Amino acid sequence: MSKKPREAQERGAACPLPAEQVARLYAAGSEAALARLCAIEYVTEAALSNLPLEDLLGELLRRIRRVLRGDAARLSLISDDRLGVRVHAFDGLAPQAPEDWFIPMGRGLAGRVATSGEPMMYDDLTRYEVISPSLRAEMRSQIAAPLVVEGRIIGVVDVNSAEPHHFATEDLRLLQLVADRAALAIENARLFQRARFEQTRWRATVESMPDPVAVVDEKGRIVYMNAAYQRQIGPVARLGLSVEERRDLFRLFHSDGRPLQSQELPLYRALLLGEVVRNVETVQRSDGRERFTVWNAAPLRANDRITGAVTVGRDVTQERQAEAERIRLFDEIERRAAELDATITSVADGLIIYSPEGEIVRMNPAAETILGYTPAMRQRPISERLPLLHMELPDGQPLPPDDSPPSRSLRGETVRGMVLVLHPPTGRTVWLSASAGPIHTAEGELLGSVVTFTDITRLHELQEQLEDVLRAVSHDLRNPLAVIQGQAQLLLRALDKAGITGGEHRSVESILTSAQRMNTMIQDLVDAARQEAGVLHLDRQSVDLRAAVTDIVGRLAGTLDTSRIRIEAPADLPRVSADPSRLERILVNLISNALKYSAPGSEVTIALSRQGGEVVTAVADHGQGIAPEELSRVFERYYRAPAARAQPGGLGLGLHITRVLVEAHGGRIWAESTLGQGSTFSFALPVA
Numbered sequence: 252m253s254k255k256p257r258e259a260q261e262r263g264a265a266c267p268l269p270a271e272q273v274a275r276l277y278a279a280g281s282e283a284a285l286a287r288l289c290a291i292e293y294v295t296e297a298a299l300s301n302l303p304l305e306d307l308l309g310e311l312l313r314r315i316r317r318v319l320r321g322d323a324a325r326l327s328l329i330s331d332d333r334l335g336v337r338v339h340a341f342d343g344l345a346p347q348a349p350e351d352w353f354i355p356m357g358r359g360l361a362g363r364v365a366t367s368g369e370p371m372m373y374d375d376l377t378r379y380e381v382i383s384p385s386l387r388a389e390m391r392s393q394i395a396a397p398l399v400v401e402g403r404i405i406g407v408v409d410v411n412s413a414e415p416h417h418f419a420t421e422d423l424r425l426l427q428l429v430a431d432r433a434a435l436a437i438e439n440a441r442l443f444q445r446a447r448f449e450q451t452r453w454r455a456t457v458e459s460m461p462d463p464v465a466v467v468d469e470k471g472r473i474v475y476m477n478a479a480y481q482r483q484i485g486p487v488a489r490l491g492l493s494v495e496e497r498r499d500l501f502r503l504f505h506s507d508g509r510p511l512q513s514q515e516l517p518l519y520r521a522l523l524l525g526e527v528v529r530n531v532e533t534v535q536r537s538d539g540r541e542r543f544t545v546w547n548a549a550p551l552r553a554n555d556r557i558t559g560a561v562t563v564g565r566d567v568t569q570e571r572q573a574e575a576e577r578i579r580l581f582d583e584i585e586r587r588a589a590e591l592d593a594t595i596t597s598v599a600d601g602l603i604i605y606s607p608e609g610e611i612v613r614m615n616p617a618a619e620t621i622l623g624y625t626p627a628m629r630q631r632p633i634s635e636r637l638p639l640l641h642m643e644l645p646d647g648q649p650l651p652p653d654d655s656p657p658s659r660s661l662r663g664e665t666v667r668g669m670v671l672v673l674h675p676p677t678g679r680t681v682w683l684s685a686s687a688g689p690i691h692t693a694e695g696e697l698l699g700s701v702v703t704f705t706d707i708t709r710l711h712e713l714q715e716q717l718e719d720v721l722r723a724v725s726h727d728l729r730n731p732l733a734v735i736q737g738q739a740q741l742l743l744r745a746l747d748k749a750g751i752t753g754g755e756h757r758s759v760e761s762i763l764t765s766a767q768r769m770n771t772m773i774q775d776l777v778d779a780a781r782q783e784a785g786v787l788h789l790d791r792q793s794v795d796l797r798a799a800v801t802d803i804v805g806r807l808a809g810t811l812d813t814s815r816i817r818i819e820a821p822a823d824l825p826r827v828s829a830d831p832s833r834l835e836r837i838l839v840n841l842i843s844n845a846l847k848y849s850a851p852g853s854e855v856t857i858a859l860s861r862q863g864g865e866v867v868t869a870v871a872d873h874g875q876g877i878a879p880e881e882l883s884r885v886f887e888r889y890y891r892a893p894a895a896r897a898q899p900g901g902l903g904l905g906l907h908i909t910r911v912l913v914e915a916h917g918g919r920i921w922a923e924s925t926l927g928q929g930s931t932f933s934f935a936l937p938v939a
């Protein structure tokens with residue numbers, strides 16, 4: 252027994268003890284003690300601890316097996332479910348069968364040591380339960396010691412020999428020493444792994460944080476910063492620079508624009524003053540961009556000494572920019588509102604903006620003057636306010652408040668140029684041309700409505716005066732004409748009776764024709780003037796067009812060669828709504844043109860027909876026709892075709908006023924013509 256350690260020493264495992272200690276023990280004759288010390292030192296040599304855990308465990312097993320001259324050594328760890336121990340490292344005999352790898356708790360030597368926590372020895376394996384088939388087949392003695400960490404059993408180390416009674420109690424103690432050493436190494440490795448894991452996790456977390464984080468040492472040198480910090484701070488964020496060294500690089504400002512000294516930075520205040528600093532906002536300017544950050548910082552202490560500081564910032568650039576944008580927009584809105592205000596105030600037209608409920612939101616001075624609302628009246632609900640105006644239509648019919656432009660626009664309708672007569676509280680009668688429309692948001696929500704109105708009272712008065720003049724003109728000019736026409740007709744009849752034909756007869760005829768033409772021209776001029784002044788009013792009736800045409804042609808017989816005219820009309824022609832005197836003027840103008848601009852004796856047709864909801868009257872001749880470039884212009888005021896200009900007796904007003912009259916009826920007029928073949932002038936009037 253006692254020679255084994257010496258053999259171990261002899262086998263080349265040179266004693267790692269200092270030489271003088273070896274010499275001293277040897278001199279003292281403590282050969283056994285020396286051998287044991289050498290063996291212990293050999294197995295647990297400090298140099299081993301630098302190895303990675305797995306290598307360390309393998310080396311420990313190899314050395315203990317060598318020192319104890321064993322044939323197999325194993326290190327097993329208690330399984331997570333604590334049902335047994337599992338071989339983790341081995342030397343010598345390699346485990347083969349599953350039972351070689353896993354030994355249940357309380358079974359076999361390893362299982363029993365794992366349960367009891369006491370080192371144990373089997374000196375003859377044939378007398379004990381051996382779980383591992385390999386051990387049973389090849390080994391005869393075994394020792395095992397528990398791996399204990401802080402009183403907790405974590406596994407077992409065993410050494411086996413093919414010889415029975417191979418191990419001594421002394422060996423068991425040595426094995427326990429190795430087991431303790433291995434347990435410590437395992438635990439350290441585990442702690443180290445956990446620490447490393449924690450650190451990796453912490454770093455990964457901080458690294459991926461969108462907020463800038465930096466740690467400085469006691470000199471203010473950055474020892475750690477995450478990517479966000481580098482982004483936020485830019486080139487100044489350099490590891491290893493002291494506060495002093497970083498000072499020049501700083502381009503930081505307080506949020507009010509004052510430059511910020513580096514020692515004012517929360518990180519350095521925390522470091523220098525040892526206090527927690529909160530919510531300091533800085534502005535960083537680089538590449539023409541501004542970055543706003545709110546910083547917090549705290550000192551780091553170890554044993555009451557400040558060893559550094561940590562800072563965490565929050566990028567508030569977007570918030571600040573949004574705020575600045577909000578302020579800018581607000582200013583812009585205010586500026587625009589002021590502009591709009593000035594515009595609204597200065598326009599001469601009345602303008603009122605209503606809320607969806609009909610309250611007056613805005614009202615310009617012109618509107619106040621026109622409507623004469625007192626402040627108290629303005630406050631009243633729309634249902635009470637509108638009746639105060641006693642609105643009427645131009646024909647004197649009262650206008651129900653619900654049909655007025657404000658009410659209609661609040662229902663979403665658009666009103667354009669509606670003429671109203673108001674009798675507001677001022678006592679003055681006002682003529683208005685009012686327009687109104689709803690105000691919608693882009694999403695279609697009704698925000699209210701806007702009504703504008705122009706005081707046309709003066710215009711209306713002028714129109715009335717004009718109408719008086721026109722009436723007088725047409726009356727006063729046409730009266731003597733009627734006398735001329737009447738006398739000429741009498742004269743004609745007298746000449747007929749006397750059987751006088753020839754020159755005298757033709758003279759009287761031409762008096763009659765000229766008077767007729769003059770009559771037409773006066774009416775055209777008067778209606779043109781009315782139309783221009785916007786006071787052309789129709790006196791509509793239900794008219795049978797066929798009868799009207801026949802009647803008019805009959806009446807023209809005295810002055811025009813109506814024998815050339817042929818009327819084509821179906822018997823069931825629907826009636827139209829028309830002003831008879833204006834209808835006559837339309838027909839007279841077209842018929843006289845057709846007769847005038849075609850050869851004497853050639854036929855002129857007046858064809859009436861229903862086409863859809865309209866009755867179309869087409870006056871066709873076989874005259875000279877109109878060139879295409881002139882055709883589009885014949886309805887223009889004062890237009891006369893070059894050929895016609897040579898002919899006297901035209902103003903170029905007839906077709907223009909004809910179109911005005913047709914359109915005043917809600918109808919259409921058009922012309923078709925082929926040069927040298929004739930022209931067709933047609934107009935359509937809506938069925939009554």
Ligand code: ADP
Nearest residue numbers: 844845848885891892895901902903904905906
């Ligand atoms: P006016 O007959 O007094 O010249 P109008 O307005 O009636 O004026 O007609 C304008 C022009 O259109 C005429 O000058 C003439 O050149 C042309 N015109 C009108 N009707 C016919 C027609 N039936 N055939 C050919 N030309 C016509």
